[in-house]
Amino acid sequence: MTPETHWIVGPGALGRLIALRLAGRVPVRLVGRRRLPGHQTLITPEGDTLARSLDMARVEALPAETPAVVHLTTKAHGAEAAHAALATRLPEGVPLVLWQNGFACQPRLTERHHGPVLCATTTEGAHVQADDRVTHAGHGHTYLGALDGRHRELAGALARTLTAAGLPAETVDDIRVRLWRKLAVNAAINPLVARYTIRNGQLRDRPFRPMVERLITEVAAILSAEDVAPPDGNGLEGWRQLVWQVVEATASNRASMLQDVLAGRLTEHEAILAPLLAAASRHRLPAPCLAGHLDELRLRAAALAEPPA
Numbered sequence: 001m002t003p004e005t006h007w008i009v010g011p012g013a014l015g016r017l018i019a020l021r022l023a024g025r026v027p028v029r030l031v032g033r034r035r036l037p038g039h040q041t042l043i044t045p046e047g048d049t050l051a052r053s054l055d056m057a058r059v060e061a062l063p064a065e066t067p068a069v070v071h072l073t074t075k076a077h078g079a080e081a082a083h084a085a086l087a088t089r090l091p092e093g094v095p096l097v098l099w100q101n102g103f104a105c106q107p108r109l110t111e112r113h114h115g116p117v118l119c120a121t122t123t124e125g126a127h128v129q130a131d132d133r134v135t136h137a138g139h140g141h142t143y144l145g146a147l148d149g150r151h152r153e154l155a156g157a158l159a160r161t162l163t164a165a166g167l168p169a170e171t172v173d174d175i176r177v178r179l180w181r182k183l184a185v186n187a188a189i190n191p192l193v194a195r196y197t198i199r200n201g202q203l204r205d206r207p208f209r210p211m212v213e214r215l216i217t218e219v220a221a222i223l224s225a226e227d228v229a230p231p232d233g234n235g236l237e238g239w240r241q242l243v244w245q246v247v248e249a250t251a252s253n254r255a256s257m258l259q260d261v262l263a264g265r266l267t268e269h270e271a272i273l274a275p276l277l278a279a280a281s282r283h284r285l286p287a288p289c290l291a292g293h294l295d296e297l298r299l300r301a302a303a304l305a306e307p308p309a
């Protein structure tokens with residue numbers, strides 16, 4: 001029994017980045033649906049190689065240990081199913097950290113989980129190179145907090161552990177606002193780059209720039225009605241600055257939604273666009289561009305789910 005073990009459920013790029021960084025500090029177990037090589041390598045943003053042996057477990061064959069923390073690092077659409085598969089195995093009180101994009105599973109799992117729930121939003125960039133290799137593409141920052149404003153000590157301790165492991169983190173009292181801000185950026189960038197198969201920087205050019213502007217206008221009106229302020233509190237202009245700063249900083253990147261499309265995977269459209277459209281309908285605000293993207297991505301998801309003829 002290793003009561004201080006951090007379980008990392010969802011061994012994609014972010015999950016393995018967290019596991020490999022934390023493994024130098026605390027016991028770590030990677031939990032997933034399929035078996036991955038136990039020896040994993042991280043290529044750091046500086047080009048160094050960090051190799052570690054990690055304990056692995058499949059969800060169906062979890063060891064008899066009580067984890068200190070469960071980090072859920074699946075894609076947003078996999079989070080609730082992954083939690084359901086684990087929940088009956090966890091004693092009450094085990095803290096859960098939700099690392100998902102969007103604002104869909106976070107309120108639901110905060111209600112459902114029998115223990116403290118923290119949400120994390122991060123700008124760490126990572127991508128999978130192979131089953132045993134992940135690239136930490138760029139250093140970022142992580143914010144941690146509970147939607148119900150509780151568990152500050154737990155969040156503080158976790159932020160210190162992550163920071164000491166090389167993933168700078170801090171606790172915040174407004175994690176809901178921060179999750180919505182990231183969602184806003186994702187909503188203005190991701191559907192367009194996925195639809196037109198372009199890198200983020202191409203959004204600066206015609207014909208894409210006005211399309212981004214229309215999305216920002218819709219998102220800004222919805223978030224203002226939801227009382228979610230942009231970072232500098234400056235209304236529509238604040239949202240424009242935020243989105244264009246991110247486009248600039250990630251100009252040569254392929255956004256996560258484009259990577260999902262190119263790999264034939266489901267995208268995170270429900271977690272990113274559906275909460276915005278639900279808010280738009282609550283406040284009776286028009287959102288034709290967001291709705292068009294959601295419809296299109298839903299059609300794609302339905303086609304992916306169909307068995308090949």
Ligand code: KPL
Pocket residue numbers: 185186187189190246250253254255256257
């Ligand atoms: O988070 C992102 C993603 O790729 O999903 C960015 C780079 C901000 C684009 O929305």
